Amino acid sequence: MHRHRFLLPVRMAALYSAAVFPLLAAPIKPDFFLGARPANMIWGYFWAETPPVLTVQSGKIVEVDTTDLTGIADEDPEAFFKEHSLPLELPAIQDLIAIKRQVKPTGIRGHMMTGPIFVEGAQPGDTLEVRVLDVKTRVPYAMNRMRPGGGGIPDLVPRPYLKFVPIDLEHNVALFAEKVRIPLRPFQGVMAVAPTADRGKLPSGPPYADIGGNFDNKDLGKGATVYFPVQVPGALFYIGDPHAVQGDGEVDGGAAETSNTVIVQLIVRKDLHLTAVRAETPTHYMVMGIDVELSTAMHKAIANSVDFLKETQGLDFFNALSLCSLGVDFRVTEVVDVSKGIHSMIPKSYFTSDKSVEPYWYHADATYETAR
């Protein structure tokens, strides 16, 4: 992707040393806040002609609220919260109720997303680099839903089932059952750029290899960077489908669906030209394969990983394939969004002897103020 974006453990260690760290520890305040207010929501599709709700310059940091409406009834949005003894006065719950009441269906089934955000200077052929600086769950619950005909065992689910999972926000853990607790790893199921105008309105249900969308990739949480090939001027960045935690596969059809506050930095990269979305974490490069057939998704993930290693590490085809076989993990991203996903996790630690690279941007101990 770009040889100057590697994590160098030695250099990072120096940055983290006690003497240096206090300089980094000052909280960072986002440049913009984009609330989950009815006017900021777009329901169900990605489209080049959706008017942007925010315009930012490249490099700006945006705090965005994202919502999930699972379990909330159309006719009486407050009932759900009363039933579960959740405080109606909580701003996040006020947002959910207002959205449920005011945002009208568009006729396309899909996610309730926040955006799009217009990034100045982004032109088709550029890359939009989205740094996920922080993700925090903002409601004390999550929902997990399954139904016959959906998920990874559609033939075996006997009836619809909706599970309410309390979240202990102080301890960052989902209280799944009396003796089962799941540490939260919040992330956004959906992040995308707009498709070109000729593709019309693309439903947000399936992920798309080029514009992104409903990846449901659990590794795209705090610390991840996602690279989108820009299709239209301004990129038009969409974000939604907040998850509190999910396993690789998302096998019942849903994650722990919740509401998150996400802090992203949006950077226009003129030097980077991609045909498909790529990502990285502090420790891994991530390459994706997407297809309605999982075997084909796997094939694409392998071929794309080989191309990635050729392009970014200068390996020849055989060494790239060999490294994929003996040192790269292929994971099932999700099998439930019509188009299925496989992603490879390529450890950065293999390449640390390259001294020409810059450290990765992520600092585990960085803190953020709210801009709301």
Next chain:
Amino acid sequence: MPTPRFTGAFLTLAVWASGPLIELPAAVKPDYHLDIDPERMPAGYYSAETPPVLKIASGQTVEIDTLALMGLSDDNPEKFFTDNTISLDLPSVKKMISVKKALAGKGASSAPLAGPIYVEGAQPGDTLEVRIVDIKSYTPFGINVGNPGKGGIPDVIPRPYAKVMKFDLQKNTAKFSDTIDIPLRQFQGIMAVSPTKERGKLPSRPPYPDIGGNMDNKHLVKGTTLFLPVQIEGAGFYVADPHAAQGNGEVSQSAIESSNTVTLQFFVRKDLHLKGPRAETPTHYIAMGFDEDLDAAVHHAIVNTIELLKDVKGMNFFDALSLSSVGVDYEVTEVVDVTKGVHAMIPKSLFHDDKPAPYWYKE
């Protein structure tokens, strides 16, 4: 896999369990060493009728040398080593050459099977618990290959390749290139029990959803336990296909193929009745799914995860499926052995049981 983990029938275990915590003895002295004997190696298949090479009691430990002969030619096995500047004087190399010569023309695969081991008392319906006590590389080198028409991108690979890597066994790494070292995590690609007699000779290339086999599951390293459903009296355990490291997927068609010495402890579990293989690591339960179609393999893996969570944690269907979605990771085991595999990694840390079952392995 339900608690109590130990049936109490095993003296060895009773001794281990006598302290406040279960602790491994300072060094496990295997009860048996199974040497490589080309005359007695089954040639590439599992069969109920292959005579056992060893009979052991439940609870006993066996040290086994398993060979990777990939890259060696029948007519001139020495050439591989001279081509790759590997000394012909290494005892492991001498062994590989002699076994390759003895097997030449016998139709054995490049990963000859060790076994079968007969475990006394094992009956159909029981479970064979195989504790992977230790695995070490037997040679300081390994090989990775790919071929057109094989592996995860069979249509894209233009010609055969074979990549030989030297190991630093002190650091337990493979030298992939001048700048890239791969950490070694040795495991066995193949572990299986015999099929029933009426199934005849089952080829060892694909994994099987009941007897195991060429699962190529990278998590079956030292410290992991494999549970296999016994099909015939004595179980008839096979082990082969030593790997030094592999990624989930094994996408080129092979791992770092490299000979290992593996130390296994066997228990007959009368209290456990499984339909297919399961595994357990110090940190995870592992459920598996196998099928020629990767979508179907995921389907099987989900169903087997739900079964495992019902058996081990008493969860109902909905909670088990829900937990599978929000807290369990599905990984691609391999896509290159005709029958493909997906496995579920179920973190033990999710469960806050009052009395968690102690696990035998300690670092």
